[in-house]
Structures are given as C-alpha cells and as structure tokens.
Amino acid sequence: MGRVPCCERENVKRGQWTLEEDNKLASYIAQHGTRNWRLIPKNAGRLQRCGKSCRLRWTNYLRPDLKHGEFSEAEEQTIVKLHAVRFVADVIRWSLIAGQLPGRTDNDVKNHWNTKLKKKLSGMGIDPVTHKPFSHLMAEIATTLAPPQVAHLAEAALGCFKDEMLHLLTKKRTDFASAPPAVTGNAYTPESTGGGKEETIEKIKLGLSKAIMHDADADKAYPTLNEGFRYVGPSYGNEGEGSAWSQSTCTGGVAARRGGGLHDKVEDDNGEEAEGGKAEHKVNAAGMFTSECVLWDLPDDLMMHPIV
DNA sequence: AAGTTATGCAACCGCGCAGGG
DNA sequence: ACCCTGCGCGGTTGCATAACT
Numbered sequence: 034m035g036r037v038p039c040c041e042r043e044n045v046k047r048g049q050w051t052l053e054e055d056n057k058l059a060s061y062i063a064q065h066g067t068r069n070w071r072l073i074p075k076n077a078g079r080l081q082r083c084g085k086s087c088r089l090r091w092t093n094y095l096r097p098d099l100k101h102g103e104f105s106e107a108e109e110q111t112i113v114k115l116h117a118v119r120f121v122a123d124v125i126r127w128s129l130i131a132g133q134l135p136g137r138t139d140n141d142v143k144n145h146w147n148t149k150l151k152k153k154l155s156g157m158g159i160d161p162v163t164h165k166p167f168s169h170l171m172a173e174i175a176t177t178l179a180p181p182q183v184a185h186l187a188e189a190a191l192g193c194f195k196d197e198m199l200h201l202l203t204k205k206r207t208d209f210a211s212a213p214p215a216v217t218g219n220a221y222t223p224e225s226t227g228g229g230k231e232e233t234i235e236k237i238k239l240g241l242s243k244a245i246m247h248d249a250d251a252d253k254a255y256p257t258l259n260e261g262f263r264y265v266g267p268s269y270g271n272e273g274e275g276s277a278w279s280q281s282t283c284t285g286g287v288a289a290r291r292g293g294g295l296h297d298k299v300e301d302d303n304g305e306e307a308e309g310g311k312a313e314h315k316v317n318a319a320g321m322f323t324s325e326c327v328l329w330d331l332p333d334d335l336m337m338h339p340i341v
Numbered sequence: 342a343a344g345t346t347a348t349g350c351a352a353c354c355g356c357g358c359a360g361g362g
Numbered sequence: 363a364c365c366c367t368g369c370g371c372g373g374t375t376g377c378a379t380a381a382c383t
Contacts, residue, residue, distance in 0.1 A: 049351075049377080070368075088369075089352065128371070140351080143372075148349050 046081040050090055054080055058087055059095050067091065093140045100136025104145050108134050112142055113150060117164040 061077030070084035080087065093099075104112075115130045127139035127146075134142065151161040158166050175183050 047353075085354095085369085086352075092370095093351075126371080139371075144350060147373095 045083050045086075047086070050082075050094075054082065055090070055095060058090060062091060062095075093138050098136060099138065104137075104149075108137070109145075109150060109153075112146060113154070113164075116146065116150075116161075 057078040057080055058073070061073060065076070067073070067088070070088045072084070073087050074080040074082050074084055077087070082090075111133055112130055115133060127143045131137050131139040131142045154161040154164075158168070160167055160170055163170060174186065178186065
C-alpha cells in the first residue's frame with residue numbers, strides 16, 4: 034500500500050502563489066493560528082492549495098518575522114562554520130543552522146548554501162563538503178591507494194580537468210595562438226587538440242608530483258581571499274600568495290599532518306580513544322574544532338549547540 | 342534584437358518521525 | 363503492537379530573470 038497523498042491532486046493549484054492567495058492565507062493565520070494545515074485551505078477563503086503547500090508558503094515566505102534579501106557576511110560565515118560542524122557530526126540539519134540566523138528559514142539557508150556558498154568555498158580551493166582544501170583531500174586519497182591506482186586516478190582527474198579548462202577557454206574565445214595544440218573554432222573535442230592530451234596530462238602530472246613532493250611549510254595561514262572571506266584555521270599546505278592553482282596543487286606533504294584526517298583517532302571527553310564511526314564524530318565535533326584542526330573560529334555559544 | 346545559457350529562488354516531492362487512537 | 367495523520371526535513375525541480383553571445 035502506497036503512502037496516502039497529503040491532499041487530493043485534483044482541484045489543487047500549484048506553482049507560484051498570487052498576492053491574493055498570500056493575503057487570504059496570512060489573514061486567516063493571523064486570526065486563527067496555524068493549527069491543522071489540512072483544514073486551513075478550506076477555511077481560508079477556499080484556497081485551492083493543499084495544506085502542505087500552505088504550510089510551506091507560510092513558513093518560508095509569509096511569516097512576519099522573516100528576513101528577506103541578501104545574506105550578510107556574518108550570516109554567511111555562520112552558515113559555513115555550522116555546516117562544517119554538522120559535517121563532522123555526519124548530519125546537516127539546515128533547520129538548526131537556520132535557527133542561529135534570526136529571520137532565516139532552513140530553505141533560505143539551504144538555497145544560499147547550494148547556489149552561492151558552495152561556489153565561494155570551491156573558489157577558495159576548499160571542498161564545500163568536507164571543508165578541507167582540495168589539495169589535502171587529494172593527498173589523503175593518495176595515501177590510501179597503491180601507486181598504480183593513484184596514477185590512474187590522477188590521470189582520470191586531470192583528463193576531466195583539462196577538458197573542463199579547454200571547454201572554458203574555448204568558450205571564452207581566448208586566443209592561445211602561441212600555445213599548441215591550437216583549438217580550432219569553438220567546438221572543442223578531445224581529438225581537436227591535435228593529440229596533445231597525453232602530453233599535457235604528463236606535464237600536469239609532473240607538475241603535481243613536484244608540488245606534492247615540495248617540502249612543507251605547513252604553518253602558513255590559508256590565503257585570505259576577496260569578498261571578506263577568510264579561512265582562519267590551520268594551513269593544510271604551503272600555499273602562499275596563491276592563485277587557485279597554487280591552493281589546489283601544492284599540498285606540501287600534508288598527508289602526514291595529524292589532526293585533519295577523516296579517520297584520525299580522537300579522544301572523547303573521558304580521554305578514551307576511539308576510531309571511526311558516527312558517535313565518535315558527534316562526541317568530538319566540538320573538540321576537533323577547538324584543537325589543531327580548527328577550521329573556523331567558532332564562538333562558544335555556537336560550538337556548544339547540541340548536535341543532533 | 343533575438344536566441345541561448347547561467348543563476349537564484351520558490352515551491353514541490355517523498356521519506357521519516359512522533360503522537361494519538 | 364499497529365495504523366493513521368500531521369508535520370518537519372533534505373533533496374530536487376521549475377521558473378523567472380539576468381547575463382552573455
């Protein structure tokens with residue numbers, strides 16, 4: 034037996050809400066509150082909406098305490114910080130994150146994260162899922178694989194990267210007349226590069242290897258970027274005044290660095306050692322962010338928020 | 342100016358949980 | 363113990379608009 038739908042599909046309007054519908058719903062809720070969403074559409078001036086739709090419209094848009102418009106820099110930083118904590122806890126609860134931002138809904142926060150903040154972090158060379166620099170992740174992966182597997186992985190990744198770069202460059206119609214192989218027209222195909230793919234991959238691999246083998250100066254701060262965003266945690270590499278390239282390629286032996294690994298041993302409140310597992314992350318989420326592997330300078334009140 | 346692509350937001354979908362009967 | 367209902371949640375989709383060609 035399937036799940037009973039929340040409402041009859043017929044005679045139920047969908048899509049954008051009109052001003053009239055908003056007014057009906059808002060005035061009804063102002064008088065009667067939000068008990069029993071299923072009955073609200075009928076009672077609120079015969080709204081042809083299902084109760085669930087009404088609830089969403091109210092909670093995400095019509096509530097008088099909601100804040101609309103751009104997210105402030107402080108709000109963005111809070112989202113990123115809490116997202117990092119939630120990741121460690123294995124659970125991203127947008128509602129809890131939104132709870133720290135008065136006037137913002139979980140939907141707001143989620144959308145802002147998906148459309149802007151993820152790109153922002155990626156642009157900084159930081160993986161928005163793990164909140165670690167891409168270089169660090171690559172190094173971590175490399176340490177867990179046998180050399181032939183690493184080579185295959187690197188080749189595959191670089192092939193994708195190269196294709197993407199060429200796609201972008203040709204799309205922008207950048208003139209690389211002096212940089213063979215020339216890409217003719219703006220219809221890029223791997224073949225159109227004149228067979229230089231293997232060579233290019235080899236060059237990039239060589240460059241990567243050099244970067245990875247480079248001696249670490251691991252305590253430099255992560256580069257400050259534009260738009261007021263600053264990663265305040267420890268450095269994962271030896272990046273300096275780097276471009277996105279230097280951020281993502283110069284790992285500087287970070288694989289051996291302790292503290293940021295996904296499977297590092299950590300201690301709980303009783304000093305007992307644990308390894309792996311969800312509970313471990315929950316217990317140590319705050320601890321991790323107040324120790325060497327701190328990613329963001331979280332204030333105590335945020336850190337102490339229970340992780341569910 | 343017209344067509345195409347990218348972006349951001351609002352809304353929807355379906356699952357899981359909690360509480361009541 | 364089981365079923366039903368309401369609600370909350372995260373993931374996804376659809377659409378309007380901006381940006382680009």
